[in-house]
Amino acid sequence: MAADLIRGKKVAEARILLSFAVKHSALPVLKTLNSAVASAKNNFAADEANLYISRIAVNEGPKLKRYRPRARGMAYEIQKKTSYITIEVDELEQKRAKAKKAPAQKAPLTPASAKASTGAVKPRFRPERREIRLREQQGIAQRIFRRKSI
Numbered sequence: 001m002a003a004d005l006i007r008g009k010k011v012a013e014a015r016i017l018l019s020f021a022v023k024h025s026a027l028p029v030l031k032t033l034n035s036a037v038a039s040a041k042n043n044f045a046a047d048e049a050n051l052y053i054s055r056i057a058v059n060e061g062p063k064l065k066r067y068r069p070r071a072r073g074m075a076y077e078i079q080k081k082t083s084y085i086t087i088e089v090d091e092l093e094q095k096r097a098k099a100k101k102a103p104a105q106k107a108p109l110t111p112a113s114a115k116a117s118t119g120a121v122k123p124r125f126r127p128e129r130r131e132i133r134l135r136e137q138q139g140i141a142q143r144i145f146r147r148k149s150i
Contacts, residue, residue, distance in 0.1 A: 001023075001025065001058070002021055002025040002026045003025075003029060003056045003057070003058050004030045004031070005017050005018070005021060005023075005149065006018060006029070006053055006056065007056050008052070008053060008054075009052065010050075010051070010052045010053075010092075011033070011037055011048060011051040011053065011055055011089065012049070014033060014053055015030065015034075017034065017066060017078065025058075028085060029056075029085060029087075032085045032087050033053070033087055033122040034036045036087045036088070036089050037051060037089060040089050046089075046091055047091070048126045049057045050092045050093050051089045051090070051091060051092075052089065052090060052091075052092055053087060053088070053089055054088045054089060054090035055086070055087070055088040056084050056085075056086065056087050056088070057084075057085075057103065058082060058083050058084070058086075059084045059086070059090075060081070060083060060084075061081070061082035061084045061142060062082055063079045063081050064079070064080035064082070065077055065078075065079055065080075066079075066080060067080045083102075097130065118136045
């Protein structure tokens, strides 16, 4: 499949692979890739040299149903299948910038904030593990007995 050839690659490399691929699906994938790159450049001011394919998916689309005549007056259905091609591109430099962010420092505790944080907290009800297991077993038994027997 042409989508597997370019998954995770840079845009320039993907274009070269698709233009020389001897696959029927390479042309529609190349058109979709060009559209995704143009949208990224126009809408998000992205640099084409830094773009790579972060996600590509080819999903089933609607089927065109046609009929052909067959023997004894019957009709035979022919399904002309279509597909949705989804390509997401992302910039390489943005990922590096996100990874270099320093963790946020917490403000020091003041006496007023210390009182607020150490106030009486109502404990949550936590059933014991044995009770949880019993509930789970009862749920399983109920599901089994609800089934119809033949």
